[in-house]
Amino acid sequence: MKIFEDYTQSWYWILIGLVIAMLTSLLFIVLLRFLAGIMVWVMIVMVILVIGYGIFHCYMEYAALKGTAGSDVTLQQLGFQTDFAVYLQIRQTWLAFMIILAIVEVVIILLLIFLRKRILIAIALIKEASRAIGHVMSSLFYPLFTFVLLAVVVAYWAVTAVFLSTSNEPIYKVFNETACDYSRKTCNPANYSTSPNYSTSPEKAQCPDSMCLFAFYGGETAYHKYLIGLQFYNVFLFFWCANFVTALGQMTLAGAFASYYWAFVKPDDMPAFPLFSSLGRSLRYHTGTLAFGSLILSIVQIIRVLLEYLDHKLQVSRTRSR
Template identity: 60%
Template sequence: MKIFEDYASSWYWILIAIGYIMSTLFYPIITFILIAICISYWAVTAVDRFLATSGEAVYKIMANKTPCQYANEMCVPETFNTSNVTKLCPGAQCTFAFYGGEGFYYKYILIFQLCNVFVFLWLVNFSIALGQCTLAGAFASYYWAFKKPADIPTCPLFSSFGRAIRYHTGSLALGSLILALVQFIRIILEYLDHKLKAYQNSFARFLLCCLKCCFWCLEKFIKFINRNAYIMAVRQRNEYKFIRSYELSEIINAMQHLLFRIIRNFG
């Protein structure tokens, strides 16, 4: 019963804080817009790179019987019959090989696609972390205000967003990077699991299942650690800022009042 009372009391104070900072109800829209931008950017780059791999047809010289020094080199079907290759390599043909090209970009297109997915995960996690840090800072402004609502800043949400960008960008980026790495590994494990379904290898399936479970737990744990780390970071900054703004006499009076309440309750 005590647990339910504490839970109800927590929600009561949360609703009071939201009542003082109504703008926090609309901040998830900003997070949604940031995530939508990340998804749009990822989709555009992914489609662009996919279309790049399916560009112009590439033709190569194929020697049928006799060895040819021009084998596996690119050729043009329209001018192949009139070139010197047909004379030096009798029986050679200019056949279709694949779509795309043989440059640096085409050789490492898969790596670029994987990097694109990783950056997408990083940006999405950073947007979510920025929202968590901003909301935590806004509610910390309410919590550490001695005289409510007089000591609450004029625009607590906007001020918290500015502090998060100015002071906590590195922390948010690092936490998002670690979380993105774990999520990227989970995507690779899901891909391997999908590929191994056709082979019916029980041991490999069991090993992948264990790895997927471990990384799922690790992702949840990192999310929990990151969220509380962001809250602690903004809490300490707001605590220092509000305490520093008061005179020593007011702090002493507050401590005396707190000690009086403790003695009265336990005396």
């Protein structure tokens, strides 16, 4: 409920952020077509400068902490701390950051020296890709179609998950701000204030501010016992559908740009609508391939989710046993 409240209160900011990201991406693609070499080298230089500033900042923090009480404690002596701000008060932390950034800086510079020819090839490929996008302009807007399909898949999964979670009988329990044995017992909100089982009991006298509130949806039916299995099945279907939609988008774009690549005379030998032609081929001839590949990915993902779920349960049980 809190998540949906956040979305209802800030949906326009999310929409504005998505629009800004889309426009920035479009501008970046257009600039790559005309200034591919310049932009690539500018980005490389900016990465080097940013890492260089990081090295300088770490050195300044390392020097500023000199003589500060407790700053010479080593990380081994400090041990593990839940408050990570504590590590920023240790000189050894900034020294480690500075060494790591320096190593990364040297590696990047060496890669630029030895792989400069490959970078030039990559720039040429980017220029050719920009020309391909210029002939298949609809590819810039196709990700919106994929986004809509993914939104439908996510909405269906969320609605199904909420329906499964709330399709049982609501369970009400007694809640109280103060600690007492009377709290957390089941109750009936319709007659809680007048029921003799509660209003005249000694526990009620000890907890006069207790309230009968909704706790969760539950029950003892077979449906309730296997509810977690149904939720996992719903998650599995979500993975399958999401992977299928993503794979469909990738194959459609790949087919559209393949029509550009294999055209002897560009753009005369290209289809009139390369993106729609590629989408039709994908749905007509490759649906089984997409579904089977998505199934394999979904099986791996659901196994990972099951392992993470079991690990979480085992950690909770170990914590309780301690």
